[in-house]
Structures are given as C-alpha cells and as structure tokens.
Amino acid sequence: xxxxxxxxxxxxxxxxxxxxxxxxxxxxxxxxxxxxxxxxxxxxxxxxxxxxxxxxxxxxx
Numbered sequence: 001x002x003x004x005x006x007x008x009x010x011x012x013x014x015x016x017x018x019x020x021x022x023x024x025x026x027x028x029x030x031x032x033x034x035x036x037x038x039x040x041x042x043x044x045x046x047x048x049x050x051x052x053x054x055x056x057x058x059x060x061x
Contacts, residue, residue: 003048004041007033014048023049 001011009032017031025045029036035045 003044004034004037006037006041009034009041011048014045018049025049 003009003011003014013032014028014034017028017034020031022028022031025035025042028034028045028049035042
C-alpha cells in the first residue's frame with residue numbers, strides 16, 4: 001500500500017526505515033522521503049511508528 005503519494009513510498013519502505021532505526025517522522029522523511037513534501041501522510045507514518053514491531057514491543061513515540 002502506498003503511504004506517500006508525493007514520493008511513491010510504500011508501507012514496506014516505511015517499515016524498513018523504522019526497522020533501520022528511524023524513530024520520528026523526520027527520520028522517516030530523511031530515510032525514504034515519506035512525509036517530506038506536502039505532509040499529508042505524516043499521521044499515517046506516526047501511526048506506523050507507534051505500532052508494535054514484529055517482536056510485539058511498542059516503539060517509543
């Protein structure tokens with residue numbers, strides 16, 4: 001599923017950025033471009049940052 005239409009970033013790409021250490025929407029924007037333009041997807045990115053990771057732990061917000 002596309003998260004950021006401006007930059008064509010998928011949820012998989014955002015997940016990979018988070019798994020690589022992105023902790024904020026700014027980190028995600030720098031890593032893959034999601035949220036770097038119009039900002040409409042930032043809430044979705046924030047929700048992804050707060051969602052449980054594959055190990056069942058919650059990421060810090």
